Amino acid sequence: MLTNQAYGAVLDGFAASLLDDTVAANGIAKESRERMSLYRNNVRLNRIAALTDAFVNVVQLVGADYFSALARAYVDCTPSSSPNLHDDGATLPAFVRGFAPAADLPYLGDVADVDWLLHRAYFAADARAIDTSALVELGSERFAAASIRLMPSVGLARSPAWPIADILRMHADGTPAQLGAGGQSVLIWREGFAVRWRALAPAEADAMAALMTGKPMQEALSQTEVDANSLLAQLFGHRLVLAIEEHS
Structure with a gap:
């Protein structure tokens, strides 16, 4: 034994x-x-299928056959780090950026970033958002000096060069995306079982990036020209704030 x-x-x-x-x-x-080759091929095919399900916008841009070849190349050189297939693909956006056959699709890696955040938002852990009554207890001064921690599903995708929000919109309602429109940012989260996203203005994206690094509220919001009241209203209105952390 x-x-x-x-x-x-x-x-x-x-x-x-x-x-x-x-x-x-x-x-x-x-x-x-x-017969190990049979098992090996099944593992490869299962991973490719999982990646196809996770990177839906990339698949729509390049087609199923192209993506299958890309995913196969990724699987062959990237060992899985988790027994959960839903965890597979975190490094695929970086792989896409270095994938020679995709050199003429420079926006593809940034779209893959968006897809991964959409995928992770769906499978993120459940959590209870903070009760807004906590804001009343804190008061304005303590709130301004505190940091916020966002729900596990919240993600921020930023592309310096490509219109990632327009590409998402194109796949949702058919509105054509113009690649020359410039860089865009997208906030991603989950409400119930539905994954949501919203395009962010540059100042909003800068503020969100600062908040997500744990900077105090006043510092994060004052460094940009963002409408702080509007941004915070959206975060608390969509119940995206997990906790408020005060600094000693």
């Missing part, structure tokens, strides 16, 4: 052989080793 340590070594060897066809897993019968 295998000890826990020996059993763990067998499983580790099996996992390694799924990623590398030159690895011969110990503890696995010769007949099974000869």
Whole structure:
């Protein structure tokens, strides 16, 4: 009977052989080793299918066949870091930016960033937003000196050169996106089971980026020309604030 340590070594060897066809897993019968290519191909296909589901806007831009080839190249050189397929793809945007066949699609990596945040928003942990009555208890001075922590689903996608919001809108309602429109930013979150997004003006995006790094409210909002009342009303109105943290 295998000890826990020996059993763990067998499983580790099996996992390694799924990623590398030159690895011969110990503890696995010769007949099974000869069929490892079937398991290996199933793992590859499952990962490609999961990536296709996660990067829907990239797929719409390049087509299913192109994306399948891209995803296969990614899977072949990027070991999975989690047994959960929903965690697979965090580094795909960076991979896309270095993928030679996509060199003539320079916006694709930024769209992949958006897709990943949309995907993660959907699968983010549930949490309870802060009750706005806490603002009354804090008072304006303490609130201005505090930082906010946002809900797990909240993400900010920023593209310095490409109209990522227009591309999302194009795929939602057919409005054509003009690639020469310049860079855009998108705030992403989940309400119930629905993932939402909103295009942000440059000042709003700067303020959100500062708030998400934990800067005190007054500091984060005063560094931009953002309408602070409007931005905070949206954050609290959509229940995107998880906690308010005061600094000692």
